[in-house]
Amino acid sequence: MFMTGILGKTIRDYFNGFLSTLAENSGLLFWKGVGILLIIVGGKLVLNLISQLTARQIKKSEEMPEMQARRVQTMMTMTRSTFRYVVYGICALMILAQLGFGNAINNLLLSAGIGSLALGIGAQSLIKDVVTGFFMMFEKQFSVGDYVKLDDIEGTVTATAMRVTYLKNFAGQQIIIPNGTIGRVINYSRMDSLAKVTVSTPYEADSRQVMEILDQAVKVYAKQVKEVIVEEPKVQGITELADSSVNITVICRTLPLRHWEVERGLRLAVKEALDEAGIGIPYPQQDVHFKMEAEDSSQPN
The missing domain is CATH 3.30.70.100 (Alpha-Beta Plaits)
Structure with missing residues (x-):
């Protein structure tokens, strides 16, 4: 009973202290919450703007020659994917700053340090996917709408992103391939x-x-x-x-x-x-030969 009473008093004191701190900083917390909400809304608006601009360019590309149109569609899908990662990253840093984890610049430096550490212990595949994706885009290995064979997988390219490539096969299935795993590319749409x-x-x-x-x-x-x-x-x-x-x-x-x-x-x-x-299509056929051995005359009938 004695220990229970002490524990209960400690919990009450902690809770009362928390409420007092919350009451004293309610205004600050309110404005921080408003700031976080504005950051999220601003990020969404930027992404919507990028999406509209890229969609407009893709729409205009329909009037271009086929190869040029595919190139524009590839660039726009890659741009949309790149901005998505950039905007999410910036918003995350700004929210951390609002929560008191240092200003945005310090967060950026911290992220760079963490990124270097992650690269050394397990993020190589992610970096490889992104770098390979950019090389494939700048080397024009394939574009949106091309029918390709990536290693052992065939399909039509429906989108290209920073990290992955999207294919659609004849069965209508969507196939997502990490860019870093792509070794051999056969593009059936570029040549006769x-x-x-x-x-x-x-x-x-x-x-x-x-x-x-x-x-x-x-x-x-x-x-x-x-x-x-x-x-x-x-x-x-x-x-x-x-x-x-x-x-x-x-x-x-x-x-x-x-x-x-x-x-x-x-x-x-x-x-x-x-x-x-009057010429028929042949079918498999096989000749069977029987060899009859002569009877031994010494054996009784």
Whole structure:
């Protein structure tokens, strides 16, 4: 009971002291709270302004040539991401100053010291992501809207930020890749694409005749899609003598990312031409040989 009474008195004295201090500094606390609120609101306004300005530039880029438009969109998304980190950092320093942890300059110096320490003990990956992101942007490795392959991941670039790159694959899934982990970049949107179709024909067919039929069929198809092809399709000839078929390859150089469309069209044109000529598509087949051993005459019937 004696100890309980002492503990209760101590708690009451501490609470009363806290209330007295709060009452004496209520005005100061009020204005500090107002200052923190203004800092937060000001940060939000700056970010909204940056967002509007970048969105306006992205809207204007729709009237530019495609490559220039993609470049502008990439720069604007990177700018938006950079300002977000900068504004958040400045607001955090100013709030710390309002709470009495030194002025903003001291906080900046303190943050630099803490940042150096963090860099030495575990923030290397973060710095690597940011530095790699800037190098990729200035080297123009890819832009928003490009279809790329980053290491083993393929998709369309939807946004680039200071630390990560956003891709969207054919299934509509968003893939977020840290910039520092990107090693090899293949950009399918910068150069012409190559459509390649392998046609399997039976060994029984006349291969020269088949190649003539294919050549005529793909040239007719090329006239139908001349706006998306760069060079006329070419029948390369026999590229493989497979187990059950003679494989003939057709290639065609197309505009970027139009090769899938052209490959589908070439397959249909080839199939229809072979059907009309009465040449079938081979299927796997296997010859089985039976060896009959002569009966031993010494054995009884």
